[in-house]
Amino acid sequence: MPSWIRTLAVRKDASLNTSSEPTLAGPDAPHVVVIGAGFGGLAAAVRLLARGYNVTVVDRLEQPGGRARVTRVEGDGGEYVFDMGPTLITAPFLFDELWEIAGEKREDYVEMVPTTPFYRIRFDDGEVFEYTGDQAAMEEQIARFNPDDVAGYRRFLKKSEAIFETGFLELGHVPFGKFTDMAKIIPSMVLLESHRTVYGLVAKYFKDKRLRQVFSFHPLLVGGNPFSTTSIYALIAYLERHWGVWYAMGGTGAMVAGIAALIERMGGRFRFGETVEEITAEASGGKPRATGVRLAGGEHIGADMVVSNADAAWTYKHLVRPEHRTTWTDKKVDKTKLSMSLFVWYFGTDKKYEDVAHHTILLGKRYKALLDDIFDNHKLADDFSLYLHRPSATDPNMAPPGHDSFYVLSPVPHLESGTDWTKETEKYRKLVEQYLEATVLPGLSEHVTASLALTPKEFEEDYLSLKGAAFSIQPQLTQSAYFRPHNKSEDVEGLFLVGAGTHPGAGMPGVLSSARVLDTLIPDAKDFERQRPSEPLAA
Known part of the structure; x- marks a missing residue:
């Protein structure tokens, strides 16, 4: 058993039952290659396996997780375990869903515990603000800085809730493949003041400069500048209040290992230590169609579809040939x-x-x-x-x-x-x-x-993140929803994108939701009309 799943391949209360094999897709089921074993790729793999596809996940690292990989370092006294990337969970139901669609329960494999305060915020002068999900405690904290801002906080929470209900619950899992999809939500975006930045919206409700920082820093958690990120991301404040802030015991790496083990039980396959050099495609009149991936060593893995959890900008600039791109050209990627x-x-x-x-x-x-x-x-x-x-x-x-x-x-x-x-x-x-x-x-x-x-x-x-950007494409209004690289590629048929650089965006809720979007874009395997790839399927 691979070391990265050794501690989580069994239930917390019982040994893994190895007497029965997981139900696998048949050999003739369509095959999907997922590039990248980050959370977006892992979630996509679970969802595709549950719907009858054969799935192979390819990652250049020697373990799953992508940015959420784990490093263990020996120090004086023993071993330290370091989660290399995300550290907190704010929409736990998105993880629970992955086990549920496989007929299992997440809590049987990975324990999550709430953390409080959500954050302890320390200003440079030593003043501290305890950020929690308790409204009375929050109002008491706010009153210490400016009593007049307590009423503003209540109004801000209502605004954040309204943005959350539209921006996350209604639109977070909806594909924006056509401009008409975007046009339909413009009235809601105007009503929610999406033209404002997060900081601009917060400044409407808080007079104290320090409180403006407290309630506007959240875009930094998803790679955005509070002074340029659309105020849609003010929904994070209510999202945290709604579900809380959680920690996976064993670290985020425990969640990664749990999902990876789930994928193996469902019949999925991993290829670690393999770098995808090209998404192969075949042109036949209309748009080119993805036929698989070519690895750095020259091997071609044929596929009926490809899901890229690689950095979106890198995917188009380095993995898809220029002649196969009319939308995400080098020029457009460079301007992003x-x-x-x-x-x-x-x-x-x-x-x-x-x-x-x-x-x-x-x-x-x-x-x-x-x-x-x-x-x-x-x-x-x-x-x-x-x-x-x-x-x-x-x-x-x-x-x-x-x-x-x-x-x-x-x-x-x-x-x-x-x-x-x-x-x-x-x-x-x-x-x-x-x-x-x-x-x-x-x-x-x-x-x-x-x-x-x-x-x-x-x-x-x-x-392989373009320019070393930690969260891919910035979440500005003109780079959101329809204006981000689409979940279903505009340029290549049979190519789909998940992860931070596509809709809805970065952060664990965002990348998990991007995989959820695929449920509306990719049919069940039994309904899939197989397109003959240019080379025989291989796994």
Whole structure:
């Protein structure tokens, strides 16, 4: 059994029953190749398997998860477990659905626990705001900063709920394949003030500048600038309040392993350590039709359909031949505004910082000016705002006994900044360490026993993300819904996209919902009219 599923291939309360094999699609069932084993690709694989397809998932890493991969580092005292990417779950039903459509229950395999506060937000002057799902507690917090903003908070919540009901519940799983699909929702978008930015909307309801930061930072969690991201993303505030903020015991990697094991039980196959070099296509009069993928080693895997969970911009610029693209040409891809990137430092300490919350946001002295440097000026600044994750606050098994496991994330410009990360990595890490030591982790430099850094350079090299962008395409109004790369490719028949760069966008709810969109675009296997690929099917 592969090591990445060893701990989750069995139920928590019983051994895996190996006496009966999972029900597999027949050998003549249509075959789908999924490029990328990130959450979007894994969710797509489960949904396609449940509907009767043969599925092969190909990933260039040696484990599933994509950006949500796991790294284990030996330090003084034992092993630290680091989730390399997403750390919190805000729409748990989207995970539960994956097990349900396979006739199983997620809670039999992966345990999720709520975290509170959702975030502890620390301002540069040391003032703290405890962000929770409790309205009374939130109003008490707000009143400490500005009593007049309590009424504004109540109005903002109602607005966020209205945006949530339309933007997430109604439109989050709907494909936008035609402009008429977009035209139909324009009245709702006008009513919800989608022309405003998140910060612009928040500023309507809050006068205190610090509270404006507290209620506008959420777009950064999905790669957007609060000052340019459409206010549709203000729905995140209500989404968190509605379902809470959850943590998977064992880390996000436990959820990855659980879904990967589910895919294998359903008959799906994985090809790890394999890089897709081309999505092959055959032109026959109309649009070219996907026929499979060609790997870096030259092998061709034939398929009736291809689902790309690779970075959307990379997919079109590097995996689909120019002659097969009339919409997402190199010129259009190059003009697309990409998200910022991230600097992430993973570290373990030989002491426990008991007073540090599971999720902490440390806001620096600058807000808009810093975001301007990151998104518009593409300049690596000397200051930063940080997200500090301490999973061992909830799950002691993420660190050796008596130790703590952390990762700290700093939004930084993507590679268009020209920053030479081979030279800047240690210098920047040291700046982050010094800031943490001076604020929430006293004596940090004397207690670090494990250390690992991830920079925009690795986002490009490890994940094949164009320009090292951490969240693919920015969530601006003119790059949302119909204006994003479509879930059903505009250029190649039989090619579908899931993940952060397509509709509805980045973040775990977004990428899981992108796979859900496929249910309305791809028929059940029994209803699929097989198109003969240019080469025999292979898995």
